[in-house]
Amino acid sequence: AQTVTQSQPEMSVQEAETVTLSCTYDTSESNYYLFWYKQPPSRQMILVIRQEAYKQQNATENRFSVNFQKAAKSFSLKISDSQLGDTAMYFCAFMKLSGTYKYIFGTGTRLKVLA
């Protein structure tokens, strides 16, 4: 069975600064995806960034980038130039690429960006 662990329940960062959210996972699968989702208060889940396990290059999307360490089963999210709109719950998620595509979510990190 797969598990996803986010060890930081809450974090805060000053506006314009950089913050890194941690995620580790456990799986015996070789073919899978990893994701970071953002959930603002009372708002929809939004996909922030994804990483295919077979790709060694770390994914980047504008101010968001990941540090994917496959051997260590680690998948951290770096947010650069933090903005007030980044305030949200962030969930790390695992999806294996076999069978029906189902997510396994971590417990989330509540990020607050301070003005």
Add this chain to the structure above:
Amino acid sequence: DAMVIQNPRYQVTQFGKPVTLSCSQTLNHNVMYWYQQKSSQAPKLLFHYYDKDFNNEADTPDNFQSRRPNTSFCFLDIRSPGLGDAAMYLCATSTQDRADIYSNQPQHFGDGTRLSIL
């Protein structure tokens, strides 16, 4: 725009009184999912439909049922809600087309229905 729509956004029911939450989609996706998300917790998958095939997660209580009368609609029925069932319920859809998974987001989420139990 194509989307996943959940109605209502907020639902209040009484302890033990059956309640139904609805989800519709215009994406024509063949898989529909129901998640339960309690306050400050991760979404927990309850079950999903792959076309008409119902797939229950092993730890989903019997109190939770689902119906999918057609591709577009999926319902979550809670037969006898308890106080512990107060949560946000999220519906999501996906295609099983791997090319679409690669190019798009794997699951499309609705805004959720927040269920309160009195």
